[in-house]
Amino acid sequence: MVIGLLLAQSLGISRIVVRGDFKLVIEQIRGDCVVKNESIRKYHAKATTIVLIFDYVIFEHIPRSENEHADHLSRVTTTYYEDIPRGVHIEHREKPIHEETRMFPVGEEGGGLCSPIVKFLTTGELPEDKVEARKLQNRSYKFQMF
Incomplete structure (x- = not known):
């Protein structure tokens, strides 16, 4: 599971x-x-x-x-x-x-499904939509940038 x-x-x-x-x-x-x-x-x-x-x-x-x-x-x-x-x-x-x-490698361009998470972790930028921003914050705690 x-x-x-x-x-x-x-x-x-x-x-x-x-x-x-x-x-x-x-x-x-x-x-x-x-x-x-x-x-x-x-x-x-x-x-x-x-x-x-x-x-x-x-x-x-x-x-x-x-x-x-x-x-x-x-x-x-x-x-x-x-x-x-x-x-x-x-x-x-x-x-x-x-x-x-x-651990999952993410290319320099940070594309794909991880792109919003990568952007948030590196710049703190959140989507304008408040619901999407909250979802991103909730999901991002599981990720770290190395």
């Missing part, structure tokens, strides 16, 4: 429906259940921090029997690489995602 939220954020998505087949996790992220496991708490904290960046988020539980793709992905760790379906990318991570700091 954390990686999916980060991906959606990097694509500039502001409204998202998150569907998951693990009912307890969905209930925890909604705030319906308490997170008791310490290691899960770290992922929960990371996910809830990322969720704040979005304008609109809904979490839906989908039974595994109705989510064939997720069911297949859940078995990937016990299968051989040649059995992995086309289009599924496997990545070895050195650290758990909740401990990672992600």
Whole structure:
């Protein structure tokens, strides 16, 4: 879920429906259940921090029997690489995602989706539209210029 939220954020998505087949996790992220496991708490904290960046988020539980793709992905760790379906990318991570700091290079021109954030971080300039300016301020705290 954390990686999916980060991906959606990097694509500039502001409204998202998150569907998951693990009912307890969905209930925890909604705030319906308490997170008791310490290691899960770290992922929960990371996910809830990322969720704040979005304008609109809904979490839906989908039974595994109705989510064939997720069911297949859940078995990937016990299968051989040649059995992995086309289009599924496997990545070895050195650290758990909740401990990672992600860095993305931005060209000198600062173009693309990051352009307003780069401009704000380097010059303090905000969009004229007050709603857009507020969104930019809310999103920019996750970024640093090096």
